[in-house]
Amino acid sequence: MSKMHLVMGGRVQDPQTLDFQDLAAIDLVGVFPDYASAEDAWRSAAQRTVDDAEMRYVIVHLHRLLEPDLPAG
Incomplete structure (x- = not known):
């Protein structure tokens, strides 16, 4: 399986959480x-909203969600 990664973001209720x-x-x-x-x-998406503390972008490791028993390496 290829190592797919999802990049997503949005406004959070508290900047310390997701x-x-x-x-x-x-x-x-x-x-x-x-x-x-x-x-x-x-990096590109986060840079566009760098001045907005309530906007948060993350990278989700989809391959880890789809096959959680595979080694992380």
């Missing part, structure tokens, strides 16, 4: 085939 305010308004940046390209997309 409790998104409105799941219908989540910004789905995209799915990427490797961590490096996902990190580039995350």
